[in-house]
Amino acid sequence: MQVTNKLSPFFENLNFERDDNTMVINFGPQHPSAHGQLRLILELDGEEVVKATPDIGYLHRGIEKMAENMTYNEFLPTTDRLDYIASTANNYAYALSVEKLIGLDVPRRAQVIRTMLLELNRIISHLFFIATHALDVGAMSVFLYAFREREFAMDLMEDYCGARLTHSSVRIGGVPLDLPENWIENMITYTQKLPDAVKMYEDLLTENRIWKMRLEDVGTISAENAMNWGCSGIMLRGSGVKYDIRKEEPYELYSELNFDIPVSNSCDSLGRYRLYMEEMRQSARIIEQLVLMYPKTEPQLMAHSPQYISAPKEEIMTQNYALMQHFVLVTQGMKPPKGDVYVPTESPKGELGFYIKSEGEPYAYRLKCRAPSFYHTGLLQELLIGTYIADVVTIIGTTNIVFGEVDR
Amino acid sequence: MRKYVPKDNVQKKSYYTDRFWVAPRVPQSDVEEGSHFASVVEALGDRVISAYVSVGQLIVNIKHQDNYSTLETLKDECGYKVCTELSAVDYLAQDGEFEIFYQMLNLDEALRVRVVCRIPEGEAIESTVPLFKSANFAEREMYDMFGIKINNHPFHKRIIMPDDWEGHPLLKTYPLQGDEFASWYEVDKIFGKEYRDVIGPENRDPSRIDRYDTKRFSRVGYEVDFDADISQGESKTPIEYSQTVLVDYTTGTEQLDERR
Numbered sequence: 001m002q003v004t005n006k007l008s009p010f011f012e013n014l015n016f017e018r019d020d021n022t023m024v025i026n027f028g029p030q031h032p033s034a035h036g037q038l039r040l041i042l043e044l045d046g047e048e049v050v051k052a053t054p055d056i057g058y059l060h061r062g063i064e065k066m067a068e069n070m071t072y073n074e075f076l077p078t079t080d081r082l083d084y085i086a087s088t089a090n091n092y093a094y095a096l097s098v099e100k101l102i103g104l105d106v107p108r109r110a111q112v113i114r115t116m117l118l119e120l121n122r123i124i125s126h127l128f129f130i131a132t133h134a135l136d137v138g139a140m141s142v143f144l145y146a147f148r149e150r151e152f153a154m155d156l157m158e159d160y161c162g163a164r165l166t167h168s169s170v171r172i173g174g175v176p177l178d179l180p181e182n183w184i185e186n187m188i189t190y191t192q193k194l195p196d197a198v199k200m201y202e203d204l205l206t207e208n209r210i211w212k213m214r215l216e217d218v219g220t221i222s223a224e225n226a227m228n229w230g231c232s233g234i235m236l237r238g239s240g241v242k243y244d245i246r247k248e249e250p251y252e253l254y255s256e257l258n259f260d261i262p263v264s265n266s267c268d269s270l271g272r273y274r275l276y277m278e279e280m281r282q283s284a285r286i287i288e289q290l291v292l293m294y295p296k297t298e299p300q301l302m303a304h305s306p307q308y309i310s311a312p313k314e315e316i317m318t319q320n321y322a323l324m325q326h327f328v329l330v331t332q333g334m335k336p337p338k339g340d341v342y343v344p345t346e347s348p349k350g351e352l353g354f355y356i357k358s359e360g361e362p363y364a365y366r367l368k369c370r371a372p373s374f375y376h377t378g379l380l381q382e383l384l385i386g387t388y389i390a391d392v393v394t395i396i397g398t399t400n401i402v403f404g405e406v407d408r
Numbered sequence: 409m410r411k412y413v414p415k416d417n418v419q420k421k422s423y424y425t426d427r428f429w430v431a432p433r434v435p436q437s438d439v440e441e442g443s444h445f446a447s448v449v450e451a452l453g454d455r456v457i458s459a460y461v462s463v464g465q466l467i468v469n470i471k472h473q474d475n476y477s478t479l480e481t482l483k484d485e486c487g488y489k490v491c492t493e494l495s496a497v498d499y500l501a502q503d504g505e506f507e508i509f510y511q512m513l514n515l516d517e518a519l520r521v522r523v524v525c526r527i528p529e530g531e532a533i534e535s536t537v538p539l540f541k542s543a544n545f546a547e548r549e550m551y552d553m554f555g556i557k558i559n560n561h562p563f564h565k566r567i568i569m570p571d572d573w574e575g576h577p578l579l580k581t582y583p584l585q586g587d588e589f590a591s592w593y594e595v596d597k598i599f600g601k602e603y604r605d606v607i608g609p610e611n612r613d614p615s616r617i618d619r620y621d622t623k624r625f626s627r628v629g630y631e632v633d634f635d636a637d638i639s640q641g642e643s644k645t646p647i648e649y650s651q652t653v654l655v656d657y658t659t660g661t662e663q664l665d666e667r668r
Contacts, residue, residue, distance in 0.1 A: 056567060056568060057567065057568035057569060057570070060568045060569070062577060062584075064553075064578060065577055065578060065582075065584060066584070068419050068420075068584075069419055069420040069584045070420075100463050101434060103434075103435070225541075227489045227490050227515070228489075228490075228540060228541045228542065229541045229542050230490055230491060230492055230540065230541075230542025230546075232492070241515060243515050243518075248518035249518050331423075331424075332422060332423070332424050333422070335429070335431060337431055337432040337433050337434050338431045338432070338433050338434065339433055339434025339436075339462065340434070340462075340509075341434060341462070341463050342465065342493070342511055342520070342522060343463070344492070344520070351492060353492065353493065353511075355493065355495070355509070355511070357497050358434075359431070360429075360431020360432075361421075361422055361431075362422045363419065363420055363421075363422065365497065366497040366498070368493065368495045370492060370493040370511070374545060374546075374549075375542050375545065375546075377545070378541070378542065378544055378545035378546075379541075381544075382541070407568060408568075
């Protein structure tokens with residue numbers, strides 16, 4: 001037994017000298033491939049993991065607590081900081097649940113723009129996944145290529161809302177801005193180029209001997225286990241369960257769009273990697289359809305609902321009553337009806353849902369963010385057992401967890 | 409007279425309240441005969457206290473003792489194989505109870521059920537980890553954030569806050585900026601309690617300005633040296649404006665620019 005004090009802290013590795021000869025190592029929270037702030041306490045027998053305990057909370061900022069102390073519109077930019085790789089998905093999930101709470105219909109142009117941004121954000125997130133996952137596994141060049149394409153996508157995002165990571169580009173009731181000039185043209189150029197880029201990554205990786213050796217049959221999750229652990233998104237579809245919220249419980253314009261849901265029955269990391277590749281193609285396909293829908297829409301961008309949503313700026317500047325309502329909504333905040341709502345959406349990581357309990361006050365009584373990464377982190381304690389220490393990095397990479405939304 | 413501040417709920421309140429404002433309700437409808445939800449309510453039998461449909465989801469109120477058997481029935485008989493979410497809402501101030509909800513998903517029907525139960529303060533709820541492993545982390549988070557104890561949880565420990573933390577952050581009695589314990593936590597842990605006087609409590613208010621802090625702030629017209637002690641007051645320094653000298657390079661003369 002160690003005697004610990006401030007000068008000689010507890011060293012877990014001293015376990016190594018025990019008779020059963022298992023070594024306890026700390027993986028993270030500063031490990032570069034721990035995807036942010038994950039601390040894994042791994043008990044190793046030789047190179048094999050006997051026990052894995054994920055320790056989270058290093059990035060806890062109390063976002064759910066903040067939600068109880070902010071008005072609904074004030075809180076929206078905070079949702080950017082959940083899954084900071086795909087901010088629009090968070091903004092959207094939050095905005096949608098508030099809209100469901102107050103029963104609001106969003107104008108069609110706003111819907112088209114939102115869906116476009118969501119899919120563009122999905123591409124950004126998936127490119128980030130493939131870049132960092134390949135880098136973790138050891139393929140440096142894919143990282144550079146994928147970040148090049150991601151940069152173009154982020155430029156498009158920047159052209160639209162001015163921000164590259166924390167977009168806040170979806171608001172409760174619609175979107176704040178119309179698409180800028182030439183944005184559609186740039187978008188079409190990008191979506192036309194993207195499949196070639198995806199093909200290049202696949203050429204680099206799919207048949208690559210090292211890539212296959214590192215990913216095949218690593219991190220295998222059976223369908224039963226995936227459901228039991230609350231997996232969603234690609235983690236679920238990678239286990240052969242065909243469930244995509246965009247298809248099964250359609251929101252926004254997804255019921256009008258043609259796209260396929262790729263499913264993999266291999267249940268391993270390689271299968272999941274192929275799903276990410278295919279989803280990017282599908283996202284490009286969705287955006288191409290949305291581009292055609294855009295010109296047929298009316299120019300209205302925010303829902304008309306004076307009780308909850310401020311009028312457009314022209315009206316506020318010209319009409320007295322609109323200004324008064326805007327003043328009330330800014331100083332006091334909107335008061336949604338009493339009741340609670342849980343709205344699931346398909347974020348790039350999986351099922352992102354917001355549970356909002358409203359007591360008819362301008363502050364949410366309780367807001368719970370159902371983050372997909374939180375459950376995928378929980379899965380690690382079972383998934384890592386029996387694997388080798390070298391595969392730990394692959395498995396963390398393939399779960400695609402982001403600590404902004406794990407710790408909240 | 410000092411304004412009354414309720415101690416049982418220290419969260420932000422709305423500044424302006426309309427006495428005559430009656431908040432509307434999110435629309436609720438009864439469970440339709442013959443629908444999938446009706447069969448769920450039937451399968452749950454007399455455990456159901458009340459059931460209704462709201463925003464496309466079935467909401468079932470049960471007693472907190474029935475949580476395990478209800479979820480078991482939902483999983484085995486009704487096909488709700490995924491427990492997507494589980495957490496609590498603090499109603500201690502109003503009713504002395506917590507509201508716990510389980511968000512269930514049926515992948516075949518693409519339908520969701522929310523099982524809601526109320527549990528008095530101080531009572532423990534049965535763990536649902538044997539049914540859904542996803543409840544492992546979620547229940548730990550519920551314990552961490554609200555202090556609701558879980559019976560038979562395999563690893564009943566705090567998850568997000570440190571193990572030696574005091575208090576449960578999502579309670580309505582817990583202030584947003586943290587309580588007394590939180591402000592001393594890092595000082596006590598890193599330096600020891602004896603350093604409290606030297607270091608002072610942690611400042612959790614990002615907009616706080618210390619009147620006597622000359623390291624980060626300076627008053628216009630009262631500029632002093634960096635880190636000077638101004639607790640006894642500081643002398644006024646007259647404001648000096650920069651002067652512009654106009655140089656005529658052809659003649660080599662300099663002239664002070666007249667300030668307008």
